Amino acid sequence: MAHGSFFDRLARRSQSSRSRSKRQKAQAGASARLAARVFLGASLLLLGAVAAPNPASARCIPVAERWQSPLRSFAAHNPGLPARFQRVAATSGTARGPALPEDTVELSFLGHSTFLIRTAANAAAVTDYNGYIRAPFAPDIVTMNRAHNSHYTDVIEPGVKHALRGWMEKGVIPSHNVTVRDLHVTNVATNIREATGDSGWAGNSIFIFKSAGMCIAHLGHLHHRLIPSHAAKVGMVDVLLAPIDDGFTMPHTLLVKVIDDLKPAVVVPMHYGFGGTLESFLALMRAQKFAIRIAKSRTTRFTKATLPRQPTVLVLQGGVL
Secondary structure: OHHHHHHHHHHHHHHHHHHHHHHHHHHHHHHHHHHHHHHHHHHHHHHHHHHOOHHHHOOEOOOOOOOOOOEOOHHHHOOOOOHHHOOOOOOOOEOOEOOOOOOEEEEEEEEOOEEEEEEOOOOEEEOOOOOOOOOOOOOOEEEEOOOOOOOOOOOEOOOOOEEEEOOOEOOEOOOOEEEEOOEEEEEEEEOOOOOOOOOOOOOEEEEEEEEOOEEEEEOOOOOOOOOHHHHHHHEOOOEEEEEOOOOOOOOHHHHHHHHHHHOOOEEEEEOOOOOOHHHHHHHHHHHOOOEEEEOOOOEEEEEHHHOOOOOEEEEOOOOOO
């Protein structure tokens, strides 16, 4: 009995020792795996910080690739245009205007639904490029929508590097992802109209311009409320360029819902200049608790730090239908 008791104790000790060894090995393995995960996570964060383009640090969600137009002479195809359509924005300083402070984006309303967007690194884009309402210089990027010929052209002036069409061609949904210096441009394809039939399926794009940690979204010729997937792809918007014609695109009551979906800090009206559309839109937005600012010029500047806390409608000069 004594010997049996001794060997039983010895066996139990051996088993206990093996159990402790297994637990220690398991704990060591878990610690190694945790360390590996931490190292991998830190490596990915560091890689992301190095590889990710700075403009994309803004809150909107990027989409994909680009369409590039052939560069042809604008003047050869458009003789005799009225002078008021030529180079409508004033120039000063360098060929592209005075240098902008760091983390600043400049927005100029050229008319109709065409804006010039300029960054601190002097990248430039023009929205709803139609060939006759033009910036004082050839921008790096132009975006277009096809609802009417006042929103696009097949004739791109020399010097434009990227001409981005916002509608489906040959069954291919438009998908753009272009970066020029500190300006990153993507799009979210929508219909033109919501109804079936002649809905202009994938016929419109919301173009998103990212720079200085901000997102500027141009609704194009949108006629319908965004579905959840559209709003999710656009992401959170700092400045929204919105058509307020109250009929050619969408009624104000529907536009207010689109604005609420995207929740921008600033709404800049476009696509107006007839009847009482601006006044009625401002009255409606006051009722939505938006502040109203009427600028004295067609140009303004934005920085992330100075975006208004209260949602604001900013009316730039130069609004014509």
